[in-house]
Amino acid sequence: MRALSRAAILAVGSEMLTPSRTDTNSLLITEQLNTLGIEVVLKMIVGDDRAELANGVRVALDRVDLVVCTGGLGPTDDDLTRDVVADVLGRPLREDESITSHIKARFTRRGMQMPEINRRQAMVPEGGLVIENPNGSAPGLWLEHEGRVVLLLPGPPRELRPMLTRVVESSLAARAAGMALVRRVVRITGRTESHTEEAVQSLYAPWASAPVPVAATILASLGQVELHLSVRAPSRSAAAGALDLAVQQVVERLGPDVYSTDGRALEQVIGEVLAERGLRIAVAESCTGGLITSRLTDVAGSSRYLDQSVVTYSNEAKTSLLDVPAELIAAHGAVSEPVARAMAEGMRARAGADVAVAVTGIAGPGGGSPEKPVGTVVVSAVMGSAARSRVFRFVGEREMVKFQASQAALDMVRRMLTA
Amino acid sequence: MRALSRAAILAVGSEMLTPSRTDTNSLLITEQLNTLGIEVVLKMIVGDDRAELANGVRVALDRVDLVVCTGGLGPTDDDLTRDVVADVLGRPLREDESITSHIKARFTRRGMQMPEINRRQAMVPEGGLVIENPNGSAPGLWLEHEGRVVLLLPGPPRELRPMLTRVVESSLAARAAGMALVRRVVRITGRTESHTEEAVQSLYAPWASAPVPVAATILASLGQVELHLSVRAPSRSAAAGALDLAVQQVVERLGPDVYSTDGRALEQVIGEVLAERGLRIAVAESCTGGLITSRLTDVAGSSRYLDQSVVTYSNEAKTSLLDVPAELIAAHGAVSEPVARAMAEGMRARAGADVAVAVTGIAGPGGGSPEKPVGTVVVSAVMGSAARSRVFRFVGEREMVKFQASQAALDMVRRMLTA
Numbered sequence: 001m002r003a004l005s006r007a008a009i010l011a012v013g014s015e016m017l018t019p020s021r022t023d024t025n026s027l028l029i030t031e032q033l034n035t036l037g038i039e040v041v042l043k044m045i046v047g048d049d050r051a052e053l054a055n056g057v058r059v060a061l062d063r064v065d066l067v068v069c070t071g072g073l074g075p076t077d078d079d080l081t082r083d084v085v086a087d088v089l090g091r092p093l094r095e096d097e098s099i100t101s102h103i104k105a106r107f108t109r110r111g112m113q114m115p116e117i118n119r120r121q122a123m124v125p126e127g128g129l130v131i132e133n134p135n136g137s138a139p140g141l142w143l144e145h146e147g148r149v150v151l152l153l154p155g156p157p158r159e160l161r162p163m164l165t166r167v168v169e170s171s172l173a174a175r176a177a178g179m180a181l182v183r184r185v186v187r188i189t190g191r192t193e194s195h196t197e198e199a200v201q202s203l204y205a206p207w208a209s210a211p212v213p214v215a216a217t218i219l220a221s222l223g224q225v226e227l228h229l230s231v232r233a234p235s236r237s238a239a240a241g242a243l244d245l246a247v248q249q250v251v252e253r254l255g256p257d258v259y260s261t262d263g264r265a266l267e268q269v270i271g272e273v274l275a276e277r278g279l280r281i282a283v284a285e286s287c288t289g290g291l292i293t294s295r296l297t298d299v300a301g302s303s304r305y306l307d308q309s310v311v312t313y314s315n316e317a318k319t320s321l322l323d324v325p326a327e328l329i330a331a332h333g334a335v336s337e338p339v340a341r342a343m344a345e346g347m348r349a350r351a352g353a354d355v356a357v358a359v360t361g362i363a364g365p366g367g368g369s370p371e372k373p374v375g376t377v378v379v380s381a382v383m384g385s386a387a388r389s390r391v392f393r394f395v396g397e398r399e400m401v402k403f404q405a406s407q408a409a410l411d412m413v414r415r416m417l418t419a
Numbered sequence: 420m421r422a423l424s425r426a427a428i429l430a431v432g433s434e435m436l437t438p439s440r441t442d443t444n445s446l447l448i449t450e451q452l453n454t455l456g457i458e459v460v461l462k463m464i465v466g467d468d469r470a471e472l473a474n475g476v477r478v479a480l481d482r483v484d485l486v487v488c489t490g491g492l493g494p495t496d497d498d499l500t501r502d503v504v505a506d507v508l509g510r511p512l513r514e515d516e517s518i519t520s521h522i523k524a525r526f527t528r529r530g531m532q533m534p535e536i537n538r539r540q541a542m543v544p545e546g547g548l549v550i551e552n553p554n555g556s557a558p559g560l561w562l563e564h565e566g567r568v569v570l571l572l573p574g575p576p577r578e579l580r581p582m583l584t585r586v587v588e589s590s591l592a593a594r595a596a597g598m599a600l601v602r603r604v605v606r607i608t609g610r611t612e613s614h615t616e617e618a619v620q621s622l623y624a625p626w627a628s629a630p631v632p633v634a635a636t637i638l639a640s641l642g643q644v645e646l647h648l649s650v651r652a653p654s655r656s657a658a659a660g661a662l663d664l665a666v667q668q669v670v671e672r673l674g675p676d677v678y679s680t681d682g683r684a685l686e687q688v689i690g691e692v693l694a695e696r697g698l699r700i701a702v703a704e705s706c707t708g709g710l711i712t713s714r715l716t717d718v719a720g721s722s723r724y725l726d727q728s729v730v731t732y733s734n735e736a737k738t739s740l741l742d743v744p745a746e747l748i749a750a751h752g753a754v755s756e757p758v759a760r761a762m763a764e765g766m767r768a769r770a771g772a773d774v775a776v777a778v779t780g781i782a783g784p785g786g787g788s789p790e791k792p793v794g795t796v797v798v799s800a801v802m803g804s805a806a807r808s809r810v811f812r813f814v815g816e817r818e819m820v821k822f823q824a825s826q827a828a829l830d831m832v833r834r835m836l837t838a
Contacts, residue, residue, distance in 0.1 A: 015638055017459045018647065019450035020604065022443065031438035040436045041471055045462040052460055052482070059478050063471070185439060219434055228437065283730075289716025290709030293730045297708025298818055300784050307733030308740060311702075311712045314726030317770075321727060351736075365719050399717055 002147045003177035007033050007040050008060035012072035012081050013155060014047035025070045025160055032168045037179035037232060038066060048078040057088045057150070065148045066172075071155030073138035075118040081152055082141070086125035089145050093123040096130060103137045131167060135159045142171060149175065179232050182239035186227040186250050187260040189411045193220035199253045200227065203246070212242035222400060223407030224266075259414055266410045267295045273417045274305035274355070279383075281413070282351035283309040284322055284343040284358040286334070287377060291406045292359065308351050312343070322346030322358075335360050335372050337389045340380035348382055355416070357381040357409050361392075363401045377405040381412045386419075388412055421566045422596035426452050426459050427479035431491035431500050432574060433466035444489045444579055451587045456598035456651060457485060467497040476507045476569070484567045485591075490574030492557035494537040500571055501560070505544035508564050512542040515549060522556045550586060554578045561590060568594065598651050601658035605646040605669050606679040608830045612639035618672045619646065622665070631661035641819060642826030643685075678833055685829045686714045692836045693724035693774070698802075700832070701770035702728040703741055703762040703777040705753070706796060710825045711778065727770050731762070741765030741777075754779050754791050756808045759799035767801055774835070776800040776828050780811075782820045796824040800831045805838070807831055 009030070011023035023045050030040045042063055046052040053072070060067040072081030086093050099122035100114075107114040121138050124130060131140030136159040141152040151167065153160050188196055197218055207214035217228045229246050233239035247261045259269055274281055283293045283306075293309040296302055310321045315334055318324040323346040324339055332338045343358035361377030368374035373393070380389040390412065394404040428449070430442035442464050449459045461482055465471040472491070479486040491500030505512050518541035519533075526533040540557050543549060550559030555578040560571040570586065572579050607615055616637055626633035636647045648665050652658035666680045678688055693700055702712045702725075712728040715721055729740045734753055737743040742765040743758055751757045762777035780796030787793035792812070799808040809831065813823040 015636060015647070017449065017462065018602065018649075019446050019453060020645075020647070021638070022441070022446055022462075024441065027438050027441055030436065034438060041466060041468070042475070043436065043441070043464040047460060049460070055478075055482060056461075059474075063474060183437065217434060219440070226439075228434070228439070230437075285709070287716075288713070289721075290704070290712035290728060290730065293709035294707070294713050294821070297706075297730075297732070297782075298821070300817055302708075303732050303786075307731075308736035309709060309730040310740075311709065311716075311728040311730075312726075313716070313722050317727035321729075363716075367722075398719055402713070402717070 002065055004038055004066045004149060004172070004175045005177045005179070006064040007038050007066040007068060008042040008044065008064040009040055010056045010060055010067060010069045011043070011045045011155075012048065012053060012069060014049070014078075016045045017047050025155065025157060028157070028161065029068055029070070029164060032164055033066075033068075033172075034181045034183065035236075036168060036173055036176035037181045038172070038176055039181060048072060048080055050080055050084055053080055053084045054088050057085055061145065061148060061150070067148065067150045069150070069152045070160060073121065073140075073152060073154045075115070075121050075137070079120070082120070082123055082125070085143070085150060085152060089125065089143060089150070091125035091127060091143070093125055095119065095122050096124045097122070099124070099130060099139055102132075102139075106137055131163050133159055133163055135162065140167070142167070179234060180236040180239050181230060181232050182236060182243060183228060183230045184243045184247060184261065185263055186229065186247060186258055187266075188225040188227065188254060188257050189223070189259055189266070189407065190257045191225060191254070193218055193225050196225045196227065196254065200250055203249055203253070207246060210242065212238055214242055214246045216246075222396075223404045256415060256418065259411070266407065266414060268299050270410060270414050270417065271296065271299040271302055271305065273414070275301065277417075279354040279417075280305050280307065280351075281355045281357070282306070282347045282353035283409075284347035284356065285309065285311045286313060286318070286343070286359055287361040287363040288359045288402050288406050288409070289313070291402050292357070292409050295406055295410065310347065318343060322350065333372070335362055335376055335378055337378055337380065337391065340378040341382075341387065341389055344380045344382045344387070355381070355383040355413060357413050359405050359409050361401070361405055363398045363405075365398060375401050377401065377408065379405070379409045379412050381409070381416050383416050386416060388416060421484055423457055423485045423568060423591070423594045424596045424598070425483040426457050426485040426487060427461040427463065427483040428459055429475045429479055429486060429488045430462070430464045430574075431467065431472060431488060433468070433497075435464045436466050444574065444576060447576070447580065448487055448489070448583060451583055452485075452487075452591075453600045453602065455587065455592055455595035456600045457591075457595055458600060467491060467499055469499055469503055472499055472503045473507050476504055480507075480564070480567060480569070486567065486569045488569070488571045489579060492540065492559075492571060492573045494534070494540050494556070498539070501539070501542055501544070504562070504569060504571060508544065508562060508569065510544035510546060510562070512544055514538065514541050515543045516541070518543070518549060518558055521558075525556055550582055552578055552582055554581065559586070561586070598653060599655040599658050600649065600651050601655060601662060602647060602649040603662045603666060603680065604682055605648065605666060605677055606685075607644040607646065607673060607676050608642070608678055608685070608826065609676045610644060610673070612637055612644050615644045615646065615673065619669055622668055622672070626665060629661065631657055633661055633665045635665075641815075642823045675834060675837065678830070685826065685833060687718050689829060689833050689836065690715065690718040690721055690724065692833075694720065696836075698773040698836075699724050699726065699770075700774045700776070701725070701766045701772035702828075703766035703775065704728065704730045705732060705737070705762075705778055706780040706782040707778045707821050707825050707828070708732070710821050711776070711828050714825055714829065729766065737762060741769065752791070754781055754795055754797055756797055756799065756810065759797040760801075760806060760808055763799040763801045763806070774800070774802045774832060776832050778824050778828050780820070780824055782817045782824075784817060794820050796820065796827065798824070798828045798831050800828070800835050802835050805835060807835060
């Protein structure tokens with residue numbers, strides 16, 4: 001039997017060909033397949049259309065040795081994956097009575113009768129192995145075809161996820177080449193993509209020619225740069241060893257601009273430091289409108305270090321909630337370093353917190369001026385006797401400015417905490 | 420010349436085959452093509468790999484009459500789209516001196532010399548028409564091939580967007596079939612997917628057999644249900660007429676559970692009502708951690724109706740910032756209707772606002788109890804002499820609970836404003 005090493009993912013569903021939705025299941029599937037060293041070389045998205053779906057399956061079978069289809073396993077006329085795959089592989093469909101019983105039992109538990117239409121979900125192409133679905137009525141299917149594997153999985157993530165994990169750990173692990181493909185993402189703030197590249201590019205050649213070669217790609221995203229490293233090695237530990245070394249070299253070059261080497265988000269990194277040191281934080285937001293606090297509270301257990309924040313959009317609120325003197329705002333404008341600093345100080349005092357960060361700026365599209373154009377944001381942070389402030393000029397639309405400002409504020413806190 | 424009606428989108432870039440990124444440009448492209456009645460029937464994502472890219476182009480050409488490729492037009496060795504497409508179509512590449520000059524000028528403006536490597540971006544396959552890129556160095560290309568069109572566009576959205584709009588309005592409009600494909604999304608809260616289906620499904624048959632048929636799909640997403648309606652008609656106005664009627668019928672069936680029939684988000688709908696009526700809102704958040712205020716302030720001009728909000732994570736903060744009596748919290752618990760109501764009242768009074776909404780709950784994963792499990796959220800809203808409260812039980816992980824709670828709070832405000 002050929003070891004599986006190249007996969008295609010075929011997402012089925014007309015809604016993913018509209019302007020409002022696209023496939024995201026493939027991210028989860030890729031992550032899981034990569035752990036077995038199986039690389040995804042092609043993704044396709046087709047609608048609930050017999051001809052396009054059949055073509056998709058044929059194209060994928062022609063390119064790879066593992067085809068993962070998601071979606072189109074429901075009970076309605078729109079759900080064609082089972083039928084079409086059986087057809088392309090030349091396998092007649094037969095009803096599997098044990099699946100019918102399973103589906104009936106699900107309905108009975110909810111005090112309902114199984115609609116006749118659901119019987120379709122019990123149809124299995126000849127030679128297909130059924131994969132149980134603990135979270136829904138559509139079972140998955142595993143089909144072998146001329147040394148290749150075709151896997152049919154349901155579309156809803158909460159049904160897909162547990163089935164995929166089980167298949168990856170059992171049948172797929174047994175059929176993979178035994179090479180692990182391991183990735184690591186180094187996250188960086190405070191540098192542009194090209195400054196990051198400049199600092200690390202002389203590492204690429206030695207990485208590429210190392211006994212366990214490391215591949216690298218730099219990706220810029222809003223408010224940060226990511227360096228994606230990947231290694232294909234006979235074992236996860238060999239891969240991890242090579243990656244550890246590469247990550248260490250990157251950290252030596254980039255220093256504190258690296259905030260995470262294991263996929264953690266900025267808010268998690270900060271949260272861990274705060275929790276560890278028993279410090280409490282409070283946030284005074286203006287143009288970010290609550291986004292910084294929302295990100296901090298996305299982290300489980302954040303109540304240990306955050307108990308209050310305020311959003312002071314108006315000047316009056318800055319005075320009444322943060323004790324920013326009205327004269328200070330009149331003298332410097334609401335978007336200024338003195339006001340940001342006063343907001344941070346006021347927040348810290350009011351909340352009795354150890355650390356406070358404040359943001360004031362112009363998210364746009366209105367409110368800009370020649371001296372302070374849209375995107376001008378001032379961040380100020382205070383901790384003990386230390387204080388930092390910085391003026392930023394962000395580009396992009398309102399939500400992009402908000403996000404970048406939240407990123408800059410969290411990063412200022414991180415640097416202050418780890419200084 | 421054949422009118423273009425079926426399109427495939429081919430996204431090129433190895434990063435979109437990793438677990439951390441996927442194609443999203445296709446959403447924008449689909450939206451634009453649909454305005455011309457061109458339907459997207461296939462999406463493919465391939466890496467920076469000559470064989471896979473060539474296969475993708477061939478497969479797409481075989482299925483559709485318009486192939487839109489994005490990405491892989493940069494100056495580096497990884498950028499293969501130009502070369503591979505020229506190869507598949509059998510067109511030699513020639514340097515276009517006017518593009519070279521344009522790229523050189525871009526570098527000169529930034530005080531730099533054009534690296535020799537950028538010369539690749541000036542290579543044009545024989546017969547190709549160049550599409551200028553005002554925001555980057557990679558020009559787009561329009562190629563005709565056996566009655567089909569192949570369009571090469573850059574990957575970065577800020578370069579892609581203006582080029583796409585220009586092509587759609589000129590060359591593509593001239594080549595489309597003149598049938599408009601128009602979609603409308605009706606957004607619904609307060610009903611499950613199946614209850615929505617129950618209420619509207621008897622409309623489907625008459626829609627399907629109408630002179631201008633309307634197609635419908637129901638999609639459930641976090642905290643809301645969407646009904647997607649689409650019409651293909653000889654003109655945008657004919658399509659719009661049929662959609663107007665269908666939307667009206669849906670609104671008759673679903674009443675105030677429909678919050679938007681034109682793609683507006685909940686926070687926009689609320690913002691418009693507040694601005695129109697000159698009302699001001701303030702938000703007291705606990706488990707949502709600032710998310711409600713952040714959503715409200717995603718709307719441009721929200722400073723007209725929002726000037727402050729607070730996040731009171733701890734009991735002490737609820738008392739000090741919102742005047743919630745400590746005894747009330749002791750008697751009922753922080754997650755209770757009396758406390759939510761007191762938070763809303765306290766917020767309204769402190770902010771001098773017309774409307775206030777408060778949320779208190781357990782986002783998880785910790786903090787649940789048998790009586791108040793994780794996902795228990797209480798929302799309370801006050802306006803004039805009106806007050807509403809409701810206890811919700813949301814399922815899902817922390818961020819999902821936060822989002823659903825924010826959705827419920829905004830929806831309560833919407834219903835109060837429009838009651």
